[in-house]
Amino acid sequence: SDSKPIVLVTRQLPSQAQARLESLSDELTIRQHKSTSPISRQDLLDGIKGADGLICLLSEKIDSELLEAAGPRLKVVSTVSVGYDHVDTAALKAHGTRLGYTPDVLTDATADTTVLLALMASRLAKRSLEIVTSGTGGGFSLSTGLGTQFTKKTLGIVGFGRIGAATTQRLMPFGFSRVLYTASRAHPERAQPFKAEHVSLPTLLAHSDLVCICCPLNQQTEGMFDAKAFAAMKPSAILVNTARGAIVNQDDLLAALDRGELAHAALDVTVPEPLPKGHPLVRHPNCTILPHIGSATEETRNAMGNMAITNMMAGVFAEQMTAEVEL
Numbered sequence: 365s366d367s368k369p370i371v372l373v374t375r376q377l378p379s380q381a382q383a384r385l386e387s388l389s390d391e392l393t394i395r396q397h398k399s400t401s402p403i404s405r406q407d408l409l410d411g412i413k414g415a416d417g418l419i420c421l422l423s424e425k426i427d428s429e430l431l432e433a434a435g436p437r438l439k440v441v442s443t444v445s446v447g448y449d450h451v452d453t454a455a456l457k458a459h460g461t462r463l464g465y466t467p468d469v470l471t472d473a474t475a476d477t478t479v480l481l482a483l484m485a486s487r488l489a490k491r492s493l494e495i496v497t498s499g500t501g502g503g504f505s506l507s508t509g510l511g512t513q514f515t516k517k518t519l520g521i522v523g524f525g526r527i528g529a530a531t532t533q534r535l536m537p538f539g540f541s542r543v544l545y546t547a548s549r550a551h552p553e554r555a556q557p558f559k560a561e562h563v564s565l566p567t568l569l570a571h572s573d574l575v576c577i578c579c580p581l582n583q584q585t586e587g588m589f590d591a592k593a594f595a596a597m598k599p600s601a602i603l604v605n606t607a608r609g610a611i612v613n614q615d616d617l618l619a620a621l622d623r624g625e626l627a628h629a630a631l632d633v634t635v636p637e638p639l640p641k642g643h644p645l646v647r648h649p650n651c652t653i654l655p656h657i658g659s660a661t662e663e664t665r666n667a668m669g670n671m672a673i674t675n676m677m678a679g680v681f682a683e684q685m686t687a688e689v690e691l
């Protein structure tokens with residue numbers, strides 16, 4: 365009936381979460397962009413009109429224009445992500461709209477992806493895959509294509525939250541002898557099992573052999589990895605970014621890779637996503653790029669989808685969410 369709450373869902377959800385969403389059609393009027401690719405801005409602005417709830421992704425800008433298009437009924441924005449840099453939180457608060465997100469459930473998968481990229485970079489996996497794919501390998505070589513290993517090296521974690529700690533836990537068995545971290549505040553309990561030291565960014569960059577970006581994108585972290593940061597890194601260092609592309613200045617990264625200021629950058633996130641075909645970072649031998657697969661496992665994406673549905677329902681029916689951002 366017309367009195368059922370209206371919910372806009374901007375994407376096809378992972379299968380179990382999609383089935384659960386469809387099972388809610390007695391309680392909700394569901395409008396869904398049932399596609400695996402992004403909804404257009406116009407379809408988003410049209411679809412949100414008169415809606416009570418929204419399930420969205422990183423790819424959708426949630427700003428005052430969208431809230432205005434939605435109208436006064438919009439009670440909840442439920443993002444299928446832990447990051448909410450795509451949401452204008454002040455505009456949401458002013459509109460009286462709650463924000464749900466999906467922390468915790470993607471911590472393990474994202475930390476796994478950081479390990480994947482760290483190993484790909486350290487063992488020159490991009491080069492090896494290209495040799496095999498192009499069929500130009502000259503056979504076993506004792507002295508070329510040699511990577512490096514983490515034994516007795518220093519690990520640097522930028523942002524020591526849930527994902528930073530899970531990343532450290534996974535990487536310690538590779539033999540690192542020291543862990544440094546940056547964060548807006550010290551996390552003594554989280555750091556204790558690894559004897560991780562809270563240091564400044566310049567100190568972390570000067571000493572770390574592997575630098576993993578595990579922090580949110582915000583005003584403090586946007587462009588944090590710029591020419592000055594790269595100049596401070598060890599020429600042998602590896603940088604891994606599974607957070608947000610905009611934390612790294614990509615022009616500065618390209619110049620730094622060309623100058624040999626760091627050995628390799630391994631990125632799950634870029635600006636834009638995906639990078640255009642033939643982009644210099646895509647072609648760069650010392651840059652490995654994945655298409656933002658940090659949380660992309662069956663288990664995690666279904667858990668994220670489920671949490672986003674639960675948060676949406678709680679918002680629509682004025683109940684407590686599993687995970688709500690304090691605006």
Ligand code: 8YV
Pocket residue numbers: 420421422423444445446447448470658659
């Ligand atoms: C999401 C992510 O899958 O959670 C995040 O912040 O970046 C990924 O896990 C992606 O953002 C889709 O919203």
